[in-house]
Amino acid sequence: MEVKPFIFDQLFRLNQNMMPPKSANLGEIPLVMIEDVLQDPQGVRDTIGRSPATNWGYPEGTRNFIDYRDCRLRFPVFPPVGLIALAAHVIQAHYKVSVEPQESAIDVNWFMQISAKPANHACPHQDALIAGKRTFTCLLYLNSPEECSGGTAFFKFRKTQSLVADERFETTLRLDRRLQENALDYWPRNPDVYWENMGVISMVTGRLLIFPAQYFHAAFHPEDSFFDFPRLTLAFWMVG
Numbered sequence: 001m002e003v004k005p006f007i008f009d010q011l012f013r014l015n016q017n018m019m020p021p022k023s024a025n026l027g028e029i030p031l032v033m034i035e036d037v038l039q040d041p042q043g044v045r046d047t048i049g050r051s052p053a054t055n056w057g058y059p060e061g062t063r064n065f066i067d068y069r070d071c072r073l074r075f076p077v078f079p080p081v082g083l084i085a086l087a088a089h090v091i092q093a094h095y096k097v098s099v100e101p102q103e104s105a106i107d108v109n110w111f112m113q114i115s116a117k118p119a120n121h122a123c124p125h126q127d128a129l130i131a132g133k134r135t136f137t138c139l140l141y142l143n144s145p146e147e148c149s150g151g152t153a154f155f156k157f158r159k160t161q162s163l164v165a166d167e168r169f170e171t172t173l174r175l176d177r178r179l180q181e182n183a184l185d186y187w188p189r190n191p192d193v194y195w196e197n198m199g200v201i202s203m204v205t206g207r208l209l210i211f212p213a214q215y216f217h218a219a220f221h222p223e224d225s226f227f228d229f230p231r232l233t234l235a236f237w238m239v240g
Contacts, residue, residue, distance in 0.1 A: 008106070029215050031201065032094045037083070045142055051108075063185045067185075069112045072110060077105060084236065090210055095136070111230055117221050117224055121153050121191065121220045123182050124216040126214050126217075136211065136240075144205060147229055152218070154198045179194060182194075213237060
């Protein structure tokens with residue numbers, strides 16, 4: 001396996017003929033999607049697929065590297081970066097918030113199965129937030145068309161009917177040991193007891209999905225699709 005260096009903004013150069021952004025709300029959850037973002041999606045898939053990935057989180061006490069491999073790649077980025085500029089423009093236009101990158105890096109979530117999936121989705125979560133700031137999650141699907149399966153699902157917490165981690169959810173989390181233990185596994189335990197699926201955005205090659213980071217979401221796995229190749233989702237966060 002040959003690993004070659006690359007300039008981020010060249011590999012991830014934008015498609016000049018990409019589709020205009022469109023809203024795709026799931027109930028109260030305001031989403032924005034942009035199709036065909038990448039000029040060379042297969043080149044990106046090939047390069048990222050050759051990059052070695054390390055464990056995400058700590059394997060000890062979890063099922064990571066036992067039932068699945070949940071890993072992450074991190075790439076430093078140096079402005080100007082077209083992908084970040086595109087996200088900032090779209091967030092300004094659709095959410096009326098002026099933003100900047102949360103970190104000077106872009107991540108790729110790298111996931112492969114070892115055992116069959118016990119649930120149809122990963123553990124629902126919200127992304128890291130900064131007090132007093134609005135944070136937006138930006139997800140770009142990198143798998144080739146024949147590899148794409150599932151997508152990203154959004155959830156309501158059944159016990160409090162909440163779409164975000166509010167005070168009622170935090171109180172329940174402190175009191176419910178089973179819910180706390182979910183953090184030790186990629187797959188949730190008894191997911192239907194806790195979570196109501198509000199809808200799914202399908203994984204499509206080169207699709208960029210943007211949404212406020214406080215909403216519960218998770219990778220959606222309707223089929224056992226990722227034994228022979230990884231699920232690859234580029235992720236970065238914008239704050240304002």
